[in-house]
Amino acid sequence: MNGHATDSLLAWLRQSGEHSHAKALSALMEDHAALTLTKNAAEAANEAKTRFLASVSHEIRSPLNAIYGYAQLLERGDGTNAVESAKVIRRSAEHLSNLVEGLLDIAQVESGSLRLARDTIRLPAFLEQLIDMFQPQAAMKGLALRLEAPASLPEFVRTDPKRLRQVLINLLANAIKFTDRGEVTLIVHYRNELATFEVVDSGVGIAPADIARILLPFERGGSASADRAGIGLGLAITQALVHIMGGDLRVESKPCEGSRFIVRLMLSQPLSPPTDMPDAKPTRLYLGRERRVLLIDDDPAHREALRGLLEPRGFRVLSAEGGEQGLAIAGEAQPDLVLLDVSMPGISGWEVAKLLRARHGPRLRIVMLSGEAAQSGPVDDAPPAHDMFVAKPFDFNVLLDVISTQLGLEWPQTQPRDGAGAAPPGANLPPLLAAEARPHLAEIVRLVRIGHVRAIESRIDAIAALGGQAATLAESMRVHLDRFDLKSLAALARTEDPDDR
Known part of the structure; x- marks a missing residue:
């Protein structure tokens, strides 16, 4: 009609x-x-x-x-x-x-079950790491990747680092994907605890009709050709995370003129700077007595992978393929820590954790390792029987950090502090080289305090260019930088600076 x-x-x-x-x-x-x-x-x-x-x-x-x-x-x-x-x-x-x-x-x-953490991070170092992460990808496409941040950027802010990293990674990856020439820039502003992150590219741009649609799940813009494959989740997740974190996301773009994604978030500064931020732990033998770790998992490949990670680092590793066997081994061997799967034939990991806690008390540390969500555990008012939950798949370094924290392990310093002990590689530079390296070494100590990783790398390159023993020293410094062991790097720089000896 x-x-x-x-x-x-x-x-x-x-x-x-x-x-x-x-x-x-x-x-x-x-x-x-x-x-x-x-x-x-x-x-x-x-x-x-x-x-x-x-x-x-x-x-x-x-x-x-x-x-x-x-x-x-x-x-x-x-x-x-x-x-x-x-x-x-x-x-x-x-x-x-x-x-x-x-x-x-x-x-x-x-x-509505997504939970946010509230941790303190070094903001300049955090941003430098993101840029370093994408430099190879940008270089492969012949793109310039730049970070523009004011010197007044606060060193420490409080946020959920995983979710903030996820937001910026999604935006940077998207910008590089849809830019064939020119540059991608991450611009950061901070004023009155309001942080603004702008990811600007010179790429293909977005049609006005697509701007709202690309932020929806499962959707991709009209410029998403076959060679720019994706599943249409990145921007939808990004917008959702920004909103959950109390911020907003805005898109400015024109076809063939590039795009600008703007994220605004409240990032408060801690009342006082943290006195000791965690450093990357060297993965050598820990100090003190031997620790026993019990693996309870029905997947033999998973048990062998963990054994290959832990045994070379000094742990005595015991393993069980199920809950009943694990409980029996725990009763005999009295392990210090249990790495426990959730989904296993017969008795579940959650029940095993309860029994372990009842039999061994708080002395035994229990870490759940599972592909299931942490929220899949028993729903009751009782305190959890486990001490920590780590989702599969996990990074080995993350698991080592968890184990170290749970057992209170101390790892030997890769480099003696303040010049104590044996001289580090490249020590006792000849006077001429020492004089030329001195300003770079002093600057490295200063840059470590603010976490300016890319600037530190440039100073190390300058030391390497001096040649001879200075090049050997630079290689040693790069090892610390690659591990993000900035504290040991600063100690090495002070040891090598003649004015600090």
């Missing part, structure tokens, strides 16, 4: 005194229009999810194929470079892990 005919019918009904029929017909038409809108929205959502499932299938199959193929080559021993194969397998596994994390984040956001 067209509009003219409808108006005529309504007019006739009114003239005929049938007002009730006119109202009924009008209500029916409004209901029909609402149903049409709902139907169109549902169809659009289904089409988006269909595209999403196709993208997810591709995103999963490609890295799985790489893992499967290289694993077979290694198994056959067909002359494949083992190190390069391992790198491909690791990168593919990281891709799958990121995909799963993205899907879980969307689920947590939609269910």
Whole structure:
């Protein structure tokens, strides 16, 4: 029925005194229009999810194929470079892990169960690490990647570092992906505890009609061609995280003129600077008596991977393939810490944790390792039986940090502090080299205090350029920098500076 005919019918009904029929017909038409809108929205959502499932299938199959193929080559021993194969397998596994994390984040956001941490971070160092992370990717495309931040940027702020990192990584990765020439810049401003992060690129830009749509789950802009594959989750997750963190995200873009993504967040400064921020732990033997670690997991490959991580670092590793066996071994061996899977045949990890806590008390540290969410545990008012939860897959360094914290381990310093003990590599520089290196060494000590990693790297390069023993010293410094062991790096710089001896 067209509009003219409808108006005529309504007019006739009114003239005929049938007002009730006119109202009924009008209500029916409004209901029909609402149903049409709902139907169109549902169809659009289904089409988006269909595209999403196709993208997810591709995103999963490609890295799985790489893992499967290289694993077979290694198994056959067909002359494949083992190190390069391992790198491909690791990168593919990281891709799958990121995909799963993205899907879980969307689920947590939609269910309202996403929780934020409140930690203190070194903001300048945090930003430098992000830029360093993407430099190789930008260089491969011939792009300049720059960080613009004022010298007045506070050294310490409080935030959820994981979620802030996730937001900025998503925006930087997207900018590099959709920029073929020119540059990508991260611009940071901070005033009155309001931090503004702008990711600016000279890429393909976004059509006005696409700007709102690309922030929706499962959607990609019209410029997302096959060579810029993605599953359409990154920006949706980014917007959701920014909103949960109490901020806002704005997009400014024009086709062929690049894009600007602007994130504003309140990042408060701690009342007093932390006296001792955590340093990267060297992964050598810990100090003190031998610690016993019990692995309870039904996956033998997982147990062997953990054994390969822990035994070379001085731990005595015991293992069990199930809860009952693990409880028996714990009763005999009296371990210091248990790494416990959740989902196992028979008795679950949660029940094993309760029994371990009841039998061994708080002396035994219990860390849950599982692919399930931490919220999947028993829902009751009782305090949890475990001390910490680590989600699979996890980074080995993160797990080592957790174990060190739970057991209160001390690791030997990679370098003696303040020049104590044996002289470090490159010590006792010749007078001429020492004089030339002195300003760089003093500047490194200053830069360590503010966490300016890229500037430290430049100073180390300047020392290396002096040649001879200075180059050896620079290599030693790079080892500390790569581990982000800035405290030992500063100690080494002070030891080598003749004015500090």
